[in-house]
Amino acid sequence: MSEPKKTPLCAEHEALGGKMVDFCGWYLPVQYPTGIIAEHNATRNEATVFDVSHMGEILVEGEGAYDFVQGLVTNDIAKINTGRAVYSPLCYENGTCVDDLIVYPWENGNIFIVVNAANDDKDYEWIASHAPAGIKVTHVSHLWGQIALQGPGAAEIMTKIGLDSANKLKFFGAGKYQLLGAECLISKTGYTGSGGFEIYMPADKAVEVWRLLLENGAKPAGLGARDTLRFEACLPLYGHEISDEITPLEANLGIFVKPDKGEFIGREALLNAPARKQIGLEFLGRGVARKDFKVFANGVEVGYVTTGSPSPSTGKNLALALISADTPDDAAFTIEVRGKQEPAAVIPTPFYKKAK
Amino acid sequence: MAKVIEGLYYSNEHEWVKVDGNIAYIGVSDHAQDALGDLVYADCGAADTVVSAGDAVAVLESVKAASDVYTPVSGTVIKVNSELCDEPEKINADPYGCWLFAIEMSDSSELDGLMSAEAYDAFCKQ
Structure with a gap:
């Protein structure tokens, strides 16, 4: 086994007393000294920050990027044309899951896709291998840091850091915002069931953004709480609720499978009752x-x-x-x-x- | 830093043993409770069972994982601390104040194979 990779925030976690573990090849805190239950409750009742920089990012560029991605994922991504992010399973021909991911609109009709850390390389290869001539698929995970600000107190913190405009986003709304002199992608999304934002920043800005959020009242939370939170909200985790042996229909994700939108990989298999x-x-x-x-x-x-x-x-x-x-x-x-x-x-x- | 208490015996599975005559009280160390995280369930085993050193007697479960607690000494389980079933978080707060089960030892020379506080402290820092 190779050494686990470190996110740009690794030293921050260690300084905060994070209990570091190897998670999907990444060195990340399972909890801070506060503990999983306290971090869970802080997310439900206040506001917390999670380092999710291990998530993978893939950029799809070129004329026809929209149609290409529409043909890969099971959900209808039409809403990205209105500035929304779209959650979708990504399936094999047999209807089981390659992964689940979030599709974001990008400049010039290009598309930014966020995938699970455990599947980062596999997804990149899957997407790149299906790309027709003229479509460029680039693995850009190393360029991005990502911090999830979650909980009912998230909006107030966004206001404090000068991003009140992002509070106007609808659920799954996404946009580019200036933060600490850097252009960040911000969406009203999350993996906790308590609302909040996911903030994507250039990797070298992650520490500054992290510290700013903590200074403005967010408490750090680790992977343990992230899992109990997503579990209560019944948000699927790859390798658990979905996998290459489980279809999205079986995992109660049927509302994210849209056979009526036209062809996509796995469509035929997903017409059958699970x-x-x-x-x-x-x-x-x-x-x-x-x-x-x-x-x-x-x-x-x-x-x-x-x-x-x-x-x-x-x-x-x-x-x-x-x-x-x-x-x-x-x-x-x-x-x-x-x-x-x-x-x-x-x-x-x-x-x-x-x-x- | 994980706390270690003088006067107890320690196993390399992170149990502590407090000896009172021929009775051994067994719990888990501060290092163990810290590694497990917030405990949500404790099954301290069953009284009147005959056990050998190394047998799994109790089970502790944290939010993330289940972990067996082994007896470092052989003998008969004479009582279990069933109060902890309802309040397993007490073990996080006071690991050395929470014995899980007590054993009437059949071979107290087994204690010689366990670590002193000093040796255990060094063991944890390895």
């Missing part, structure tokens, strides 16, 4: 139901947990599971934990929803 479905479970037994634990309905194995965790916001022990599509919701569910069948019950998803 064989499995994702459900939310409240785990009523002892311990924690974790990824890959087997799920049973009326004593018969029907699937497995894709993510399971205590949920700080609800105080419950929760799990997302991928199970046979024909399993009735009112079956007697159990999850096998260390060899024992422990009870669980179907509950609505998302587990956490921000108050309007």
Whole structure:
């Protein structure tokens, strides 16, 4: 194994006492001394910053960039023409997921795509290998730092740092803003379910932006809280809810699959009804139901947990599971934990929803 | 810096042992609770079970992971600290004040194979 890569903010995390781990080949803080639960709650109730500079960025340029990307992703990206970012799965011909990503409008009809760190190289190769003549696909991950400012206090912090204009963005709205003398891409997006912004800046500006956000009241939060937050909001994580063995339809992401928009890779396969479905479970037994634990309905194995965790916001022990599509919701569910069948019950998803 | 308490024995699995006569009280070290993070679940095992050194007796779960707690000494589990089931976060706050289970030792010479506070402190810094 090679040494994990460092984001431009690595020294900042270490100075803040971050507990550093190797995450997808990146050296990142799983938590700060405050701990996962406190960082989770600070995001739900105040405002936090996450270093997400490990995310990958790919620039697609040239005449026809829009049509090219439209033919790759499952969602309809028409909204990028109105200054919005668009979330979409990216699928193989068989309908399973290469990744999920966010498509941003860029200058001159070009397109900026943000992908998961774990899939950065794979996605770049996938996209580049499908590019027709005249389309240039460039891997630009190293040029960008990214910080997510999340939580109900995010808007106030944006005002304090002179970016009140970004508060006017709609959900998933995106634009270029000047911050500390640099041009930054800012969108009203996030991976926590608590609202906020994602700020992309030139890599050499990341430290200054990070410090500015902390000085204006944001608290640092690590990967551990990022995971519990996204889990409560039922936002998928590649390798868990979606993967190269799971389709977006199975993962309850059908609203991001638009066969009516025309051809795209995986369209044919995604016309069929999925064989499995994702459900939310409240785990009523002892311990924690974790990824890959087997799920049973009326004593018969029907699937497995894709993510399971205590949920700080609800105080419950929760799990997302991928199970046979024909399993009735009112079956007697159990999850096998260390060899024992422990009870669980179907509950609505998302587990956490921000108050309007 | 992880705290180490004098007068206890330590295992290389980061358990501590407090000896009272022939009874060994077992918990996890400050280093262990810090590495685990916020604890959300504790299963301290079952009384009246006969165990051998190295057996998994208790389970601690943090937000992120489950971790077995092994007994560093052989004998019979005579009691478990079931109060911790409801308040596992106490272990984060006071790891040396929270014993998980107590063992009536069948071979107290096993203690000789464990580390002193000083040796354990050095072990953690490796």
